[in-house]
Amino acid sequence: MNDHFNNKEPDDVIADRFWETKTFSQMTSREWESLCDGCAKCCLHKLEDEDTGEVYYTDIACRYLDENTCRCQNYAQRQQLVEGCIKLRPEDVAQFDWLPSTCTYRLLAQGEDLPAWHPLLTGNSILIHQLGFSVKGKVVSENDIPEEDYEDRVIHWIE
Numbered sequence: 354m355n356d357h358f359n360n361k362e363p364d365d366v367i368a369d370r371f372w373e374t375k376t377f378s379q380m381t382s383r384e385w386e387s388l389c390d391g392c393a394k395c396c397l398h399k400l401e402d403e404d405t406g407e408v409y410y411t412d413i414a415c416r417y418l419d420e421n422t423c424r425c426q427n428y429a430q431r432q433q434l435v436e437g438c439i440k441l442r443p444e445d446v447a448q449f450d451w452l453p454s455t456c457t458y459r460l461l462a463q464g465e466d467l468p469a470w471h472p473l474l475t476g477n478s479i480l481i482h483q484l485g486f487s488v489k490g491k492v493v494s495e496n497d498i499p500e501e502d503y504e505d506r507v508i509h510w511i512e
């Protein structure tokens with residue numbers, strides 16, 4: 354259902370714009386992780402149309418997502434705890450089309466640039482929430498929604 358996002362601190366603007374000069378596979382682990390904008394959209398449950406393969410996002414968040422900070426509460430163990438919490442890897446770039454259209458990994462894989470509010474450009478990891486580009490304030494925990502109701506929770510603000 355889910356995927357990966359990093360729990361980086363609101364730290365540094367990366368001066369050398371490595372994402373413009375390096376391929377995914379040339380990046381260091383830290384650079385790769387820093388591409389994540391912290392939107393947490395990939396931590397929402399998704400439903401797949403079996404006939405068309407189309408993926409629909411719901412507003413139901415993984416139980417380990419802190420809905421206030423949009424950070425994983427158990428990042429180190431996430432893959433052991435949640436089946437389908439996939440670690441994004443550079444070699445999987447061809448499969449990135451299921452990620453939300455705003456996801457940095459998908460944008461770069463499509464040859465697009467980072468949005469102006471990205472933490473790597475601003476040094477500010479809070480801005481994404483203030484501008485409403487994350488899931489903050491818009492989702493419910495899977496702890497509160499029975500699975501038979503998931504189809505009723507499909508959203509269209511994530512594409």
Ligand code: SF4
Binds near residue numbers: 392457
């Ligand atoms: S959708 Fe992409 S940018 Fe957003 S949290 Fe997930 S991996 Fe990070």
Ligand code: SF4
Binds near residue numbers: 355395434
């Ligand atoms: S375990 Fe953490 S990273 Fe994985 S989907 Fe849940 S909240 Fe997101």
